[in-house]
Amino acid sequence: MMRVRLVVEYDGSDFAGWQVQPGRRTVQGTLEAAIARLVKSERRIVVAGAGRTDAGVHAEGMVCAFDPPRVLPLTAFVHGLNALLPEDLAVRSAELAPPDFDPRRDARGKTYRYRLWNHPVRSPLRARRCWHVRGPLDLAAMREAAAHLRGTHDFSAFRAQGCEAKTTVRTLRAVEVRGSGPELEIEVEGTAFLRFMVRSIAGTLVDVGQGRIDPARIPEILASGDRAQAGRTAPAHGLTLVAVYYGDRTKAHG
Amino acid sequence: MMRVRLVVEYDGSDFAGWQVQPGRRTVQGTLEAAIARLVKSERRIVVAGAGRTDAGVHAEGMVCAFDPPRVLPLTAFVHGLNALLPEDLAVRSAELAPPDFDPRRDARGKTYRYRLWNHPVRSPLRARRCWHVRGPLDLAAMREAAAHLRGTHDFSAFRAQGCEAKTTVRTLRAVEVRGSGPELEIEVEGTAFLRFMVRSIAGTLVDVGQGRIDPARIPEILASGDRAQAGRTAPAHGLTLVAVYYGDRTKAHG
Numbered sequence: 001m002m003r004v005r006l007v008v009e010y011d012g013s014d015f016a017g018w019q020v021q022p023g024r025r026t027v028q029g030t031l032e033a034a035i036a037r038l039v040k041s042e043r044r045i046v047v048a049g050a051g052r053t054d055a056g057v058h059a060e061g062m063v064c065a066f067d068p069p070r071v072l073p074l075t076a077f078v079h080g081l082n083a084l085l086p087e088d089l090a091v092r093s094a095e096l097a098p099p100d101f102d103p104r105r106d107a108r109g110k111t112y113r114y115r116l117w118n119h120p121v122r123s124p125l126r127a128r129r130c131w132h133v134r135g136p137l138d139l140a141a142m143r144e145a146a147a148h149l150r151g152t153h154d155f156s157a158f159r160a161q162g163c164e165a166k167t168t169v170r171t172l173r174a175v176e177v178r179g180s181g182p183e184l185e186i187e188v189e190g191t192a193f194l195r196f197m198v199r200s201i202a203g204t205l206v207d208v209g210q211g212r213i214d215p216a217r218i219p220e221i222l223a224s225g226d227r228a229q230a231g232r233t234a235p236a237h238g239l240t241l242v243a244v245y246y247g248d249r250t251k252a253h254g
Numbered sequence: 255m256m257r258v259r260l261v262v263e264y265d266g267s268d269f270a271g272w273q274v275q276p277g278r279r280t281v282q283g284t285l286e287a288a289i290a291r292l293v294k295s296e297r298r299i300v301v302a303g304a305g306r307t308d309a310g311v312h313a314e315g316m317v318c319a320f321d322p323p324r325v326l327p328l329t330a331f332v333h334g335l336n337a338l339l340p341e342d343l344a345v346r347s348a349e350l351a352p353p354d355f356d357p358r359r360d361a362r363g364k365t366y367r368y369r370l371w372n373h374p375v376r377s378p379l380r381a382r383r384c385w386h387v388r389g390p391l392d393l394a395a396m397r398e399a400a401a402h403l404r405g406t407h408d409f410s411a412f413r414a415q416g417c418e419a420k421t422t423v424r425t426l427r428a429v430e431v432r433g434s435g436p437e438l439e440i441e442v443e444g445t446a447f448l449r450f451m452v453r454s455i456a457g458t459l460v461d462v463g464q465g466r467i468d469p470a471r472i473p474e475i476l477a478s479g480d481r482a483q484a485g486r487t488a489p490a491h492g493l494t495l496v497a498v499y500y501g502d503r504t505k506a507h508g
Binding site: 010079124 | 263264265312314332333336341342343344345346347374375376377378379381383494
């Protein structure tokens with residue numbers, strides 16, 4: 001039995017997210033269909049992902065794995081699949097993985113990037129990739145708030161309304177606000193994430209930057225565990241899953 | 255009589271180029287329709303452009319001008335038009351221009367950027383903006399060829415087959431090949447351009463980078479005036495009109 005680990009890039013604009021849903025165009029479903037065509041299988045080839053990105057979210061380094069029913073050279077899973085996949089989805093690399101490799105359970109961390117276009121006028125060339133925030137932003141206040149989010153906290157106040165995760169304690173190794181002109185980005189690196197957590201962080205940092213939330217209130221918002229205390233949920237199209245990290249058993253995304 | 259000068263940005267992917275064509279979605283046509291709606295005019299408001307970008311070509315700094323039939327504050331031509339324009343087209347700025355301002359005739363120069371994604375695997379997040387060139391490129395050879403293109407030359411060998419421009423002598427102030435990893439760009443700045451000239455230059459530089467054209471042959475290709483001697487025409491989607499420059503009468507794009 002062969003287990004293959006793929007690093008996948010996609011423009012999430014026209015996908016209903018990662019996970020297979022009947023009648024919807026999803027990344028997982030599109031990948032599974034292309035793999036089945038490549039290996040000439042009538043059966044569904046299940047592709048396990050490192051996580052589920054929501055509709056509109058992009059990825060440069062999503063990691064996933066599957067067991068092909070027959071052995072092919074690894075390059076076939078790159079070039080062969082890329083010939084079958086649509087323009088907005090591609091395989092960046094393929095390698096052999098241990099037979100029990102689980103992209104989600106084995107992940108040691110992830111990096112996300114949230115992009116902002118902070119200018120009075122919208123930018124058509126950035127429309128699909130950046131959240132357009134018109135007013136001026138106080139970057140110093142955003143960086144102060146980001147510092148409060150770093151470390152290990154209960155992030156209940158920063159998750160989707162319906163999120164049912166049992167434990168809500170997560171560790172963020174980095175929350176950085178980068179840039180100076182109209183092009184800004186928020187980079188978040190952590191061990192694992194709750195649903196909408198990065199978008200809630202990005203929305204809250206923008207609320208801080210616009211003076212709607214005092215950065216000194218972040219510890220109290222975290223302690224409240226109350227979603228209504230934190231800021232907005234930033235729109236999906238600004239978010240990109242940059243990389244998923246693994247331990248010694250499999251290499252990090254490169 | 256009021257004359258207004260606009261700087262316009264667009265993602266050219268879904269436009270049939272700048273110029274109005276019956277039954278096609280063009281940048282000029284979309285702008286003219288939005289202006290007519292804004293000023294509540296039944297008549298066509300003709301928008302004169304600094305040049306014609308081809309289908310699929312993007313712009314960050316296209317300049318154009320028109321005479322509104324009634325006086326509005328300049329901010330209305332930015333925010334009012336942006337509310338009426340589609341996501342892939344926006345007005346970046348509006349200012350008053352002299353009554354005889356002609357965006358094409360008065361232009362002193364233009365900068366274009368041509369983007370390449372030089373990697374064995376295509377990149378979905380760059381698919382609409384970069385030409386995907388798979389094989390390795392010899393950047394030193396490309397830079398040697400670029401140096402031969404700088405200056406004043408007859409560019410007949412670097413124009414579209416049907417281009418009917420009377421004079422074909424043009425001056426390029428800069429032809430730069432930038433970058434080192436997979437993201438490369440060719441920046442070209444000149445007084446004026448023939449049709450497909452930048453795309454012919456980009457295609458020829460890639461042919462040089464792939465060893466198909468010796469960089470030392472560029473002077474002889476220029477001297478031949480023969481389109482067949484130069485390299486490929488690079489695809490439209492890698493090209494962006496960055497800025498149009500004017501003399502003292504109107505400010506440069508900022």
